[in-house]
Amino acid sequence: MTAQAELRSPFRVSKRLAFTGLLLPAVGVITIFMIAPVAIVFVYSFLEPARYGGVVWNFSVEGYLQILFERDFVDGSLQFSADYLVILWRSVFQAAICTVLCLMISVPTAYFIATRSERTKPIWIFLITVPYWVNLLIRTIALLFILRDDGPLNKAIMMTGLTTSPLPLSYNNFAIGLGLVYSFLPFMVLPLYSAFERFDFRLLEAAYDLYASRRVAFFKIVLPVMRPGLIAGSLLVFIPSIGSYLAPDILGGGKTLMIGNLIGTQFQGAHNWPFGAALSMILLTVTLIVLIWMARRSARKNTGY
Amino acid sequence: MVIAAFRRNTALGSDEQVRVERSSGETAPAIQIAAEVTGLQKIYNPSTPQAFQALKDINLTIRSNEFFTLLGPSGCGKTTLLRILGGFEAMTEGTCRIFGQDVSLLPPEARPVNTVFQQYALFPHMTVRRNIAFGLEMLGRPKSEVASVVDRMLALVSMTDYADRKPDHLSGGQRQRVALARALAPQPKLLLLDEPLSALDLKLRQKMRLELKALQRETGITFIFVTHDQEEALAMSDRVAVLSDGRLQQVGTPEEIYEQPQSRFVADFIGESNLLCATVNRIDGALVEFRLAGLGSVNLNCSEILQVGQEVTLSIRPERIALSAVRGQCGLGPAVIFDRTYLGNAVEYHLRAGEQTLTVRSPRGGLRGLQDFAPGDSVFLAFEPNAPKVLTT
Numbered sequence: 001m002t003a004q005a006e007l008r009s010p011f012r013v014s015k016r017l018a019f020t021g022l023l024l025p026a027v028g029v030i031t032i033f034m035i036a037p038v039a040i041v042f043v044y045s046f047l048e049p050a051r052y053g054g055v056v057w058n059f060s061v062e063g064y065l066q067i068l069f070e071r072d073f074v075d076g077s078l079q080f081s082a083d084y085l086v087i088l089w090r091s092v093f094q095a096a097i098c099t100v101l102c103l104m105i106s107v108p109t110a111y112f113i114a115t116r117s118e119r120t121k122p123i124w125i126f127l128i129t130v131p132y133w134v135n136l137l138i139r140t141i142a143l144l145f146i147l148r149d150d151g152p153l154n155k156a157i158m159m160t161g162l163t164t165s166p167l168p169l170s171y172n173n174f175a176i177g178l179g180l181v182y183s184f185l186p187f188m189v190l191p192l193y194s195a196f197e198r199f200d201f202r203l204l205e206a207a208y209d210l211y212a213s214r215r216v217a218f219f220k221i222v223l224p225v226m227r228p229g230l231i232a233g234s235l236l237v238f239i240p241s242i243g244s245y246l247a248p249d250i251l252g253g254g255k256t257l258m259i260g261n262l263i264g265t266q267f268q269g270a271h272n273w274p275f276g277a278a279l280s281m282i283l284l285t286v287t288l289i290v291l292i293w294m295a296r297r298s299a300r301k302n303t304g305y
Numbered sequence: 306m307v308i309a310a311f312r313r314n315t316a317l318g319s320d321e322q323v324r325v326e327r328s329s330g331e332t333a334p335a336i337q338i339a340a341e342v343t344g345l346q347k348i349y350n351p352s353t354p355q356a357f358q359a360l361k362d363i364n365l366t367i368r369s370n371e372f373f374t375l376l377g378p379s380g381c382g383k384t385t386l387l388r389i390l391g392g393f394e395a396m397t398e399g400t401c402r403i404f405g406q407d408v409s410l411l412p413p414e415a416r417p418v419n420t421v422f423q424q425y426a427l428f429p430h431m432t433v434r435r436n437i438a439f440g441l442e443m444l445g446r447p448k449s450e451v452a453s454v455v456d457r458m459l460a461l462v463s464m465t466d467y468a469d470r471k472p473d474h475l476s477g478g479q480r481q482r483v484a485l486a487r488a489l490a491p492q493p494k495l496l497l498l499d500e501p502l503s504a505l506d507l508k509l510r511q512k513m514r515l516e517l518k519a520l521q522r523e524t525g526i527t528f529i530f531v532t533h534d535q536e537e538a539l540a541m542s543d544r545v546a547v548l549s550d551g552r553l554q555q556v557g558t559p560e561e562i563y564e565q566p567q568s569r570f571v572a573d574f575i576g577e578s579n580l581l582c583a584t585v586n587r588i589d590g591a592l593v594e595f596r597l598a599g600l601g602s603v604n605l606n607c608s609e610i611l612q613v614g615q616e617v618t619l620s621i622r623p624e625r626i627a628l629s630a631v632r633g634q635c636g637l638g639p640a641v642i643f644d645r646t647y648l649g650n651a652v653e654y655h656l657r658a659g660e661q662t663l664t665v666r667s668p669r670g671g672l673r674g675l676q677d678f679a680p681g682d683s684v685f686l687a688f689e690p691n692a693p694k695v696l697t698t
Contacts, residue, residue: 208414210443
């Protein structure tokens with residue numbers, strides 16, 4: 001053994017130890033707060049419901065069957081029912097609209113912030129994040145107060161004389177959509193801002209130099225180069241909004257059921273934990289499919305040759 | 306024939322000559338001015354405390370088919386001038402014409418000009434082929450034409466084998482070629498190059514110099530090339546414009562710039578120069594006697610208008626001075642060698658004479674190469690009467 005190797009070997013061992021030690025808390029947190037709960041939900045989804053909440057430890061796929069079929073009260077036969085699929089679809093649709101709206105608002109906003117001077121940039125970022133110092137529940141209720149029939153927004157509109165009766169701004173899909181956009185907008189603005197920060201604006205000059213109009217340069221150069229930021233932002237908005245609970249509950253007044261509320265009621269009022277767990281697994285699967293699809297797409301676009 | 310004659314006529318012509326030829330050139334379209342900038346002022350952040358004048362009263366004429374270089378130290382305004390020609394910056398004052406058309410207010414996409422950017426600015430999400438095709442596609446050329454032009458461009462810069470790679474998978478030199486091909490593909494009348502070689506290593510840079518020059522001759526496109534590397538400028542250009550501090554210092558062929566610097570700045574910036582303080586002692590027609598502090602007197606043929614007693618600067622290149630151990634006919638000195646540097650193909654001596662220090666470069670080989678001096682030696686200086694350049698500014 002050379003002198004050098006002798007010197008290095010104890011250092012290596014301690015480095016490996018340090019590596020494991022540093023990783024341990026993260027592994028612990030993920031196991032306790034992510035893998036374990038998901039495993040519990042997975043197991044519960046295959047059990048029978050107890051009468052007043054909780055589960056009975058008998059294997060059953062009733063939870064999953066319930067999503068697609070209705071069991072007849074009299075003879076117990078299964079009949080197809082699209083009710084829950086409609087709720088799932090509505091959630092996906094709302095989340096998609098919310099994502100598109102956030103994109104449309106965030107692209108110009110992020111571009112604006114990224115092109116400010118180094119001195120004013122932090123101020124704009126600060127202004128974006130300030131509302132998030134207040135709890136989401138309080139902000140959502142505040143939004144409801146603004147949108148109500150006798151809220152300040154409707155009063156202002158009626159004062160202009162455009163309508164005599166208040167506009168239906170609250171307790172509907174519009175209010176839910178607005179609430180979702182409002183809740184998740186910064187998750188779009190911030191990744192897009194950092195993408196614009198890294199964007200090489202000389203690429204735009206090169207595009208203009210090669211006879212591209214502003215519009216074409218935006219769609220052929222800016223958007224494709226910013227894809228990673230756009231995808232990150234879209235996922236960060238889409239995933240929480242598909243399962244969102246607060247906005248549909250408060251702003252929708254619980255009238256239009258979303259998947260998040262449906263799951264909530266199974267654990268609270270309806271006392272059907274396995275069904276709620278099965279719905280959760282379905283929601284998780286839908287989310288994962290979207291994630292994998294996005295990752296595949298961006299991986300394919302980025303391969304070089 | 307007409308073109309050849311024109312080229313010969315204007316090769317060393319002054320700007321006045323060019324202007325005359327241009328007015329007659331309107332009937333003969335072969336004689337053309339590629340770009341013309343008049344009364345250009347560029348002020349950043351005007352009427353604010355941060356106001357900064359980047360370009361001061363620039364008047365410049367660039368001829369068709371010319372390899373024209375804007376040379377100057379960093380921050381001299383050369384890139385700003387190029388960006389104004391490309392349409393990326395607005396002028397504060399002045400006009401800019403490209404092939405006779407006033408483009409002062411036109412955006413980049415409306416100018417018959419393409420640019421090779423400093424860091425190439427290749428589109429990272431597109432393959433080499435699509436990068437090169439971009440300009441042609443934007444011009445709405447038919448697909449078959451785009452494909453054939455792109456193939457030709459790929460062959461021109463020997464990048465055919467890399468056509469389907471993305472810029473991330475290319476070396477610096479390859480990227481540079483792609484940037485060049487992309488800018489040449491739409492067949493611009495004028496190509497702007499913003500320090501395209503500065504990101505390459507020395508060997509590659511020297512190779513690309515020759516290639517660029519050959520490419521310019523082949524395509525006949527007017528090149529406007531920005532660099533801070535004087536060697537590059539001298540090696541490639543038909544004409545060079547030296548800029549300093551936002552002002553045009555001198556415009557001329559590489560020979561004129563090197564041999565006939567018109568200011569202390571140009572003499573100092575282009576190559577190495579000994580700048581010696583001298584006083585006019587006696588004027589006898591064209592023959593002027595200068596007294597050099599600490600070195601004695603020298604008679605030079607001089608066309609400048611001077612007065613007895615006037616303080617001037619004599620600029621003389623290190624390789625134009627000969628050293629000898631004895632005082633010759635017109636020898637200056639003595640000066641004392643305080644440092645000797647061996648450079649391989651030459652020996653560089655650093656001399657002190659009174660207050661002044663001088664650098665002399667003696668080639669190895671030839672008659673002058675036979676002599677060798679050591680630090681501490683006292684030597685005499687001699688040079689041909691046309692070797693120093695008298696600078697009054």
